[in-house]
Amino acid sequence: MIKNDSLKKLIPIMFAFFAMGAVDFVGIATNYVKADFALSDTMANLFTSMTFFWFLIFSVPTGLLMNKIGRRKTVLLSLVITMLALVLPMFDYSMIIIMISFSLLGIGNTIMQVSLNPLVSNIVSKDKMSSALTFGQFIKATASFAAPILAGWGAIHFGKWQILFPFFLAETILAFILLSREKIAETEVGKTSGFKECAMLLGNGTIFLCFMAVMCHVGLDVGTNVTTPKLLMQKLGWTLEQAGYATSIYFFFRTIGSFSGAYILAKYSNHKYFLGSVILMTAALIGIFMFNSKELLYICIACVGYGNANIFPVVFSQAMKTMPHHGNEVSGLMIMGIFGGTVFPLLMGIASDFANNQHGAVAVMLLCALYLLAMSRKVKD
Secondary structure, eight states, rough: OOOOHHHHHHHHHHHHHHGGGGGGGHHHHHHHHHHHHTOOHHHHHHHHHHHHHHHHHHHHHHHHHHHHHHHHHHHHHHHHHHHHHHHGTTTOHEEEEEHHHHHHHHHHHHHHHHHHHHHHHHSSOOHHHHHHHHHHHHHHHHHHHHHHHHOOOOOOHHHHHGHHHHHHHHHHHHHHHHHHHOOOOOOOOOOOOOOHHHGGGGGSSHHHHHHHHHHHHHHHHHHHHHHHHHHHHHHHHHOHHHTTTTHHHHHHHHHHHHHHHHHHHHHHHHHHHHHHHHHHHHHHHHHHHHOOOOOHHHHHHHHHHHHHHHHHHHHHHHHHHSSSGGGHHHHHHHHHHHHHHHHHHHHHHHHHHHSSSSSSHHHHHHHHHHHHHHHGGGGGO
């Protein structure tokens, strides 16, 4: 059981985890931006790519920053950047401002992801670490799940999907106030590696395959978030407000997958679980190609969410076991792999414009799943 003092300190941390989930509303927001400014898929997906580009640039420097100012102050900085990202579109809704806003959201989220998880280790004991982080991811997933519903509600009732911005801004301000008032004792950390040390690890075949797997995992995650509403609009003739709920279905089943995965992994091997998850995703993506029924498409989207839920922890664990004496470098490299959220949405946009429908984007997602299927041979117990 977590002690009362630790529980008190965890409350602002969980508010920060909710703020971290703000980055996932970029997917549904991109669809509204595309409609508002009459953009092509390639141009619209550039907004998503700009959000995740910063994981490549800021992941390693954030580790260096944490050594200088501490984890709590680094999280507070990330919340300030997130607040700025959320407040800008409330004053000027233009393509340039949205591009700047999404970029700042990506920078803030990169810093938050790198610093918030380690901060939890300064509050709870090692045996409670997994449960605390799992609950944090659940809180984050709640924000991801709620965003498309809130955007659709705002668009229908007020003609303003941008209600997302003040909602997440208020929550982020609250997280900042609560965390700034909390004193957290932090342990000393060792030397943090730079870009060169991390990049050199790509010379190891397994590490390289794991890095690419993280990129494909995030590509599938962001791709589903961005593509499924447009796909339902194409196949079912729905409005964006109706189709936007598909993103919530994805995040809902990804959340279920995260919880059930912890139990399943305790009973079955990493290899079997990983292989089963990827086969489920691959079959579901083929189904998205083939089916035109609302019910079957919903089932396929749910299966992609469930299958993709625990790909990252299995790959991360595999990479850490491959080079256990380079834990800091491996960790930094895997976080940098979230850069896949930049690469694959761009490729999906280009493929959709070339095919003149969303099947082009689904084809790119299927390639990601097929890579993970091939990668499954490298997953050991």
